Amino acid sequence: xxxxxxxxxxxxxxxxxxxxxxxxxxxxxxxxxxxxxxxxxxxxxxxxxxxxxxxxxxxxxxxxxxxxxxxxxxxxxxxxxxxxxxxxxxxxxxx
Numbered sequence: 001x002x003x004x005x006x007x008x009x010x011x012x013x014x015x016x017x018x019x020x021x022x023x024x025x026x027x028x029x030x031x032x033x034x035x036x037x038x039x040x041x042x043x044x045x046x047x048x049x050x051x052x053x054x055x056x057x058x059x060x061x062x063x064x065x066x067x068x069x070x071x072x073x074x075x076x077x078x079x080x081x082x083x084x085x086x087x088x089x090x091x092x093x094x095x
Contacts, residue, residue: 006022009015055071 003023003025005015006024009018009021012018015021053072057069057071059067059069061067
């Protein structure tokens with residue numbers, strides 16, 4: 001692993017005579033292009049829950065109380081409940 005002189009030591013006027021120099025390790029990742037192409041689908045699967053659409057709605061309970069719901073979450077829960085009530089709890093389409 002390559003190293004270089006610490007930034008403060010580099011600026012010091014005693015850097016040539018000093019016995020207490022600090023060194024900094026330098027490292028970089030050189031990812032081959034093939035690896036980047038292979039990991040792209042994996043990254044999409046990881047980012048998918050974050051990138052899903054949201055449809056927020058405010059529901060008024062009374063004059064001073066509001067609840068914000070996500071319609072997409074409700075749709076997902078209804079879909080799961082439907083398959084569970086049909087006796088197919090192992091099916092999780094679209095997940």
